[in-house]
Amino acid sequence: xxxxxxxxxxxxxxxxxxxxxxxxxxxxxxxxxxxxxxxxxxxxxxxxxxxxxxxxxxxxxxxxxxxxxxxxxxxxxxxxxxxxxxxxxxxxxxxxxxxxxxxxxxxxxxxxxxxxxxxxxxxxxxxxxxxxxxxxxxxxxxxxxxxxxxxxxxxxxxxxxxxxxxxxxxxxxxxxxxxxxxxxxxxxxxxxxxxxxxxxxxxxxxxxxxxxxxxxxxxxxxxxxxxxxxxxxxxxxxxxxxxxxxxxxxxxxxxxxxxxxxxxxxxxxxxxxxxxxxxxxxxxxxxxxxxxxxxxxxxxxxxxxxxxxxxxxxxxxxxxxxxxxxxxxxxxxxxxxxxxxxxx
Amino acid sequence: xxxxxxxxxxxxxxxxxxxxxxxxxxxxxxxxxxxxxxxxxxxxxxxxxxxxxxxxxxxxxxxxxxxxxxxxxxxxxxxxxxxxxxxxxxxxxxxxxxxxxxxxxxxxxxxxxxxxxxxxxxxxxxxxxxxxxxxxxxxxxxxxxxxxxxxxxxxxxxxxxxxxxxxxxxxxxxxxxxxxxxxxxxxxxxxxxxxxxxxxxxxxxxxxxxxxxxxxxxxxxxxxxxxxxxxxxxxxxxxxxxxxxxxxxxxxxxxxxxxxxxxxxxxxxxxxxxxxxxxxxxxxxxxxxxxxxxxxxxxxxxxxxxxxxxxxxxxxxxxxxxxxxxxxxxxxxxxxxxxxxxxxxxxxxxxxxxxxxxxxxxxxxxxxxxxxxxxxxxxxxxxxxxxxxxxxxxxxxxxxxxxxxxxxxxxxxxxxxxxxxxxxxxxxxxxxxxxxxxxxxxxxxxxxxxxxxxxxxxxxxxxxxxxxxxxxxxxxxxxxxxxxxxxxxxxxxxxxxxxxxxxxxxxxxx
Ligand SMILES: Nc1ncnc2c1ncn2[C@@H]1O[C@H](COP(=O)(O)OP(=O)(O)OP(=O)(O)O)[C@@H](O)[C@H]1O
Ligand SMILES: [Mg+2]
Numbered sequence: 001x002x003x004x005x006x007x008x009x010x011x012x013x014x015x016x017x018x019x020x021x022x023x024x025x026x027x028x029x030x031x032x033x034x035x036x037x038x039x040x041x042x043x044x045x046x047x048x049x050x051x052x053x054x055x056x057x058x059x060x061x062x063x064x065x066x067x068x069x070x071x072x073x074x075x076x077x078x079x080x081x082x083x084x085x086x087x088x089x090x091x092x093x094x095x096x097x098x099x100x101x102x103x104x105x106x107x108x109x110x111x112x113x114x115x116x117x118x119x120x121x122x123x124x125x126x127x128x129x130x131x132x133x134x135x136x137x138x139x140x141x142x143x144x145x146x147x148x149x150x151x152x153x154x155x156x157x158x159x160x161x162x163x164x165x166x167x168x169x170x171x172x173x174x175x176x177x178x179x180x181x182x183x184x185x186x187x188x189x190x191x192x193x194x195x196x197x198x199x200x201x202x203x204x205x206x207x208x209x210x211x212x213x214x215x216x217x218x219x220x221x222x223x224x225x226x227x228x229x230x231x232x233x234x235x236x237x238x239x240x241x242x243x244x245x246x247x248x249x250x251x252x253x254x255x256x257x258x259x260x261x262x263x264x265x266x267x268x269x270x271x272x273x274x275x276x277x278x279x280x281x282x283x284x285x286x287x288x289x290x291x292x293x294x295x296x297x298x299x300x301x302x303x304x305x306x307x308x309x310x311x312x313x314x315x316x317x318x319x320x321x322x323x324x325x326x327x328x329x330x331x332x333x334x335x336x337x338x339x340x341x342x343x344x
Numbered sequence: 345x346x347x348x349x350x351x352x353x354x355x356x357x358x359x360x361x362x363x364x365x366x367x368x369x370x371x372x373x374x375x376x377x378x379x380x381x382x383x384x385x386x387x388x389x390x391x392x393x394x395x396x397x398x399x400x401x402x403x404x405x406x407x408x409x410x411x412x413x414x415x416x417x418x419x420x421x422x423x424x425x426x427x428x429x430x431x432x433x434x435x436x437x438x439x440x441x442x443x444x445x446x447x448x449x450x451x452x453x454x455x456x457x458x459x460x461x462x463x464x465x466x467x468x469x470x471x472x473x474x475x476x477x478x479x480x481x482x483x484x485x486x487x488x489x490x491x492x493x494x495x496x497x498x499x500x501x502x503x504x505x506x507x508x509x510x511x512x513x514x515x516x517x518x519x520x521x522x523x524x525x526x527x528x529x530x531x532x533x534x535x536x537x538x539x540x541x542x543x544x545x546x547x548x549x550x551x552x553x554x555x556x557x558x559x560x561x562x563x564x565x566x567x568x569x570x571x572x573x574x575x576x577x578x579x580x581x582x583x584x585x586x587x588x589x590x591x592x593x594x595x596x597x598x599x600x601x602x603x604x605x606x607x608x609x610x611x612x613x614x615x616x617x618x619x620x621x622x623x624x625x626x627x628x629x630x631x632x633x634x635x636x637x638x639x640x641x642x643x644x645x646x647x648x649x650x651x652x653x654x655x656x657x658x659x660x661x662x663x664x665x666x667x668x669x670x671x672x673x674x675x676x677x678x679x680x681x682x683x684x685x686x687x688x689x690x691x692x693x694x695x696x697x698x699x700x701x702x703x704x705x706x707x708x709x710x711x712x713x714x715x716x717x718x719x720x721x722x723x724x725x726x727x728x729x730x731x732x733x734x735x736x737x738x739x740x741x742x743x744x745x746x747x748x749x750x751x752x753x754x755x756x757x758x759x760x761x762x763x764x765x766x767x768x769x770x771x772x773x774x775x776x777x778x779x780x781x782x783x784x785x786x787x788x789x790x791x792x793x794x795x796x797x798x799x800x801x802x803x804x805x806x807x808x809x810x811x812x813x814x815x816x817x818x819x820x821x822x823x824x825x826x827x828x829x830x831x832x833x834x835x836x837x838x839x840x841x842x843x844x845x846x847x848x849x850x851x852x853x854x
Contacts, residue, residue, distance in 0.1 A: 199719050200711045203704060210699045217656060217686065217694050218762070219676040219712040278699050 016272050019287045022320045026294050034301055046174045050297055058293030059181035060085070060240035063188050064260060065267035065285040067122075067236025070196070070229040072268045075209045075277030076129060076136035078230060080121065081237040081264055083147020085257025088118045088241030090154035093162055093251035100163040107166055115238040121147070122234015126227035144261070151253035160251045171247025181243050185286075188239060192232075192282055202280075205229060209277025263292050270320055291320070349376045351540040352397070352428075352509055357406035359392055359564075361749065363741035366392040367403070370566045372559055374509060374540040379531060381555035381572070382544045384584055385781040386753030387739030388561040390544050391433050394513050398423040398430050410508070427508035429501045431515050433544075433752045433779070434692050435493050437500070439486035444468040446485050447500045471499040476526045490518045490690050491642040491807070498527065502534075510534060511542045514752065516550060517779045518689075520642045520807040528554050546753070546781050548577060560584055585783045595786070595814060598793045599635075608634065611770050611801040612684075614653060617662035623648045625661050626827035628820060630770060630803065635796045637816030638805045639841050645825040646805050647689050650772045653803075654679050654686035680713045683769035687760055687776055689805070691752075695759040698748035702740050703729040705747045706761045713766055732761035737784050753779045760788065770801040777806065789815050809845075813838050821845060 030037040030050075040049035064081055071078045092114035097104035105113070121143055128139035162168075173180040196202030204225045207215045212222055240260070245251050269275055270291055271284025295316055299309045322328045352374040359367040367389045374380050382390045395401040397408060399417030408415050410426055417423035420430060437446045448464035468481045477495045485493060498515055501507075512531075516524050531541055531554060545551060551558060551572070558575060560567040560583045567583045581589050608631040618625030623645045630636060638646040651657040653664065655674030664671045666682050674682070688694035697705055706729045711720055720728075729743040736757040740750055747758055756779050763771055773792065777785045792815050796802050806812045812819065819836050821829040821844045829844050 199717050200714075201716060203700075203708065203711065204716075207697050207700060207704075207708060211693070211697045213693050214688075214695055214697050216676060217688050218709045219680040220708075221677055 016281060016284045016287070018320065018323045019270050019272060019284060019291060022270070022316070022323070023287055023291050023294065026291065026298060026316070030294075030298050030301075034298075037298075037301065042177070045177055047177050050301060052179065054290065054294045054297050055182050055185075056179040057297070058289055059179070059185050060243045060257075061260065061263055061267060061289040061293060062185045062286050063236050063243070064240045064264040065271070065289040066188055066192050066282050067233035068264040068268050069271070069273055069280050069282055069285045070192075070205060071136070071233045072265070072273055072275055073205045073209045073277055073280035074226050074229050075212070076226065076230070077140065077265060077275070078122075078125060078233045078237075079137060079140040079261050080125060080143035080147055081233065081240075082257040082260040083144055083151065084118050084121045084234055084237040085241035085244060085260060086151035086251075086253050086255075087121065087147055087154070088114045088238040089245030089251040089256045090151040090160070090253055091117045092167070092242060092245060093160045094154050096162055096164050096167060098160065098163065101165065103164045103167075107164075110167075111170075111242055114242060115235060118238020118241060119231050119235040122231040122237070123227070125234065126230030129230060130223040130226040148253055151251070151256070155251050155253050157253070159253075162245070162249050162251070168246050168249060171243050171245070171249075181247075184239065184243060188236065189282055189286065196282075201225070201228070206279055209280075263289075266317055267292055270317065272324065291316070350374070351376045351411060353409045354393070354397070355407050357393065357396055357403050357408075359389075359396060359401055359403045363745070365564050367396070367561075367564045369405070370561065370564070372566070372569070374542060375556075376508075376540050377535050377538045378556040379535055379541045379543055379554050381551040381558045382542055382561070383546075383551065383558055383580070384561035384567075385739075385783060386737075386757070386779075387563075387751040388584075389564040390561060391513055391751060392564075393561070394430065394432070394511055394542070394544070397509075397511065398428060424504060427504075427506050428511065429504045429507045429509070430511040431494075431497045431501045431513060433513040435490075435497045437485055437493065437497055439693070440484055442482050443472075443479065443485055443488070443496055444481040446496055447471060447481075447503055467503065468499065471502055472496070474502065474530055475499060475523075489643050489647070491520070491523060494518050495523065498530075502530070507534075507539055509540050509542070513544045514546070514779055515543075516545055516547060518642070518775065518807065521809070522641065524550065546779065546785070548580065548782065551580075552577070562586060581782065585781070589782060589786070595789055595793065598790070598797070599815065599817065601797075608632070611666065612653075613665040615663050615665070617649075617652055617659050617664065619648070619652060619657060619659045619661070622657070622825065623652065624826040626820075628827075630801045632769070632801050633796050633799045634818060635792060635802045635804050635816045637812040637819040637836070638803060638822065639809065639812055639819050640822035640845055642807055644822040644845075646822055647774055648825070649820075649822065649827075650686060650774050650803065650805060654684060654772060656686070677712065680709065680766065680768070683767070684772070685709065685763045685766050685768035685770070686772040687763040687774060689774040689778070691756055691759055691778070696747050696755050699746060701744045702733070702738070702747055702750070702758055703743040705758050706732055706743075706765055709762050709766045728765050732758075732765060735787075736761055737787070753781055753784075756780055757784065764791070764795075768800070770803075771795065772803040772805070774805045775807065776804075777808070777811065785811075809838060809841060813841060823847065 037050045040047055040051060068078060068081065092110050095105040095110035095113060103110065125140050125143060128134045129136050169180055171181060175183060204220050207220060208222050208225055216222060241257065244256055267288035268285045270288030271281055273280040273284060295313055299312055304312065350373050354372040357367050357370045370393060372393065384390055392401060396403045398420045399422050400420060415426055417426060444465045447468040465481055475495050475498060477492065479488065479492060485496060494515060501510060515527060535541060543555060555572050557569060558572055558580065559569040562584065610629055611632050612630040614628040616625040616627060638649065640646050652659045654676060655678060656676055658673050664674060703725055707720055707725050726743060732738065733740060733743060738757045739754050747755055760776050777788050780788065789811065792802055792804060804812055804815055813836055816836055819831045819841065820827055821841065823845060831840060
């Protein structure tokens with residue numbers, strides 16, 4: 001008992017440990033009820049299997065979670081990432097055009113412009129929050145509401161199919177046996193890590209999230225730091241948008257990226273970054289995203305009826321949050337202690 | 345009225361934090377109707393002892409009895425119900441509630457299920473009046489200065505009918521002499537009513553003025569409990585810091601040398617700088633190699649003046665000239681780039697970044713000055729942090745400790761280190777020694793003067809007049825949000841300064 005308690009307390013101080021623990025538990029569950037889960041087959045030199053699927057399907061969420069982490073760490077939140085995903089897909093698709101096997105705009109340019117639009121969306125959010133001083137939830141809600149409308153306008157209210165093959169590489173291509181989208185995640189992670197930890201940007205973000213008044217006294221330019229955080233979050237949403245539209249080979253203003261903002265916020269929270277801002281961890285958020293994705297995959301592969309999916313998801317998220325909560329751990333701790341006392 | 349009835353008894357208390365033994369086997373007792381001072385260096389364990397009594401921290405070992413009964417308070421609220429009322433070192437009020445709400449919250453007068461706000465206001469007014477504080481209790485707390493907030497916290501602690509024990513953790517660190525007097529009057533009155541008071545402070549004079557007994561802690565261990573009137577001051581200091589205190593003669597000599605210098609080179613010129621409702625326009629010259637003291641009562645506008653100069657608040661009149669350029673106003677970043685720093689008064693809200701480490705808190709202002717892309721290499725960061733942990737005697741298990749886990753005085757030292765680490769040419773120090781123990785205080789004063797010797801311009805603000813007068817070559821005196829006088833040379837002495845502060849008109853002087 002005592003040992004269990006001390007393990008809980010020790011693990012407790014490290015929120016990342018809890019999310020890894022949760023991820024491992026979910027995977028273990030799969031191993032037991034569905035041994036096929038871990039099977040990886042090689043076909044045409046490509047890896048296939050549920051595990052690979054988790055990474056591949058989770059790629060957009062992981063990228064999104066990285067961007068969201070920055071915004072959350074400043075003490076804000078970005079609700080508009082789902083619609084920005086839709087906008088990006090729509091922009092890229094309309095630039096590429098509907099002809100079979102050819103594109104109206106060079107691929108590189110089309111992607112760059114689409115990402116530019118996404119970054120612009122983030123910039124807009126950043127302006128509203130940092131210069132005009134609108135509460136982040138309200139400020140990003142504006143684009144949340146408007147974004148899908150814009151995407152639909154670009155696609156004329158229809159689902160636009162893409163027939164230009166090179167574009168599919170982002171979402172469904174393979175390189176050295178692994179999905180290309182995984183490399184994208186890795187690249188985004190490395191660049192984000194370098195940009196926050198090898199410049200002072202990360203320190204500023206955390207500092208503002210913890211105590212913005214004291215940060216002001218140290219000369220940190222809160223406005224610019226926030227503006228940049230929201231812009232980068234928009235950019236990440238754009239990258240996710242490209243991966244998604246490339247994967248489904250179409251742009252759907254209505255459904256692309258639906259509910260992704262919630263999953264992204266959950267990933268960040270599960271990864272141990274406090275939603276009130278401050279210390280952040282990209283690695284944690286990526287693990288958070290993997291938890292959510294493997295949960296989805298698990299639920300599908302065990303054949304749980306779709307109505308229950310949301311409930312199961314909610315339950316797991318609830319459990320992980322409980323484990324991360326200091327108050328809850330204290331409660332458990334004192335419960336174990338008093339039991340121990342009763343036994344003696 | 346001290347009787348020997350023991351009110352509160354703590355025996356064999358031990359408390360560990362990761363890497364720190366904050367209290368080891370400490371015994372402590374408080375009698376009814378006594379004022380018991382708790383003393384010791386920064387990080388000695390004073391606040392931890394208080395947190396153990398009030399249920400904030402759970403001791404690993406030990407027992408607490410109140411009037412003979414063992415108690416296990418689980419929270420300050422619990423302790424309050426038992427009759428233990430506390431003012432914590434870091435004022436923990438709600439800045440965005442009104443003063444009246446802050447005082448009455450938790451013990452509202454409830455009528456028909458609603459909080460009776462007019463009762464609350466009247467009660468708050470009356471409690472503050474005891475302390476001679478006359479303010480609008482309907483305004484939000486954040487509108488008021490640190491010292492007023494401290495008074496509100498005290499008033500709140502007095503708002504309990506059946507208090508047996510009153511605990512005051514460094515209540516005087518941000519008060520001026522007059523406010524301290526008022527607080528002491530109230531403490532003496534409570535003492536007469538048989539209340540036991542635990543009083544923590546770093547001011548030796550204050551202890552000798554009101555305390556009946558003194559308990560000294562050092563590095564978490566009990567050194568002893570003494571009757572105040574049988575304990576010589578030197579012995580008290582010795583038991584606190586384990587060595588003799590250096591005398592301050594060298595300080596006045598250092599200052600003398602500084603004053604003798606004839607050529608002054610201006611660093612900044614302030615012309616008619618002011619802000620409506622906060623401070624009347626004032627002129628000021630800030631010179632290199634000089635310590636300029638700001639004197640005045642709390643709330644006289646000293647911090648406001650500093651904020652206007654540094655640019656955290658924006659003035660609505662006047663100009664600042666620095667590095668041959670004239671500005672309507674600065675901003676913290678512009679100030680830093682111009683070589684100006686401000687070490688703020690309110691360490692909790694304007695100073696510490698609680699979840700960052702000691703190292704990060706120290707290097708952050710330096711980093712801001714260097715810009716986004718010249719990230720200070722880790723090795724350098726540790727070097728800088730270690731240097732100041734050494735020189736300011738910061739009590740921390742490592743530079744990677746979160747600053748929020750440090751004792752109050754040690755947090756203050758870190759904030760000071762943050763600004764000493766920057767390469768500013770002009771440093772404004774707003775209450776830099778607040779809550780700092782006597783040993784380090786003298787070190788800091790010396791440091792201030794030697795910074796000026798190196799050619800830096802220093803503005804020194806402190807509600808401890810002795811300290812300002814001891815360190816300054818020149819002083820600006822403020823009263824009622826206005827600059828009323830500027831003193832130089834021999835005129836910078838305690839008597840002169842006190843008279844002006846108290847309100848001797850310029851006419852009389854002539
Ligand atoms: N939550 C905590 N986690 C880790 N260490 C802590 C924590 N709280 C206090 N400490 C450590 O315990 C020691 C005693 O701290 P305490 O606050 O009691 O000192 P103090 O005597 O009140 O000092 P000061 O005069 O600076 O207020 C310090 O070394 C401090 O770093
Ligand atoms: Mg303390």
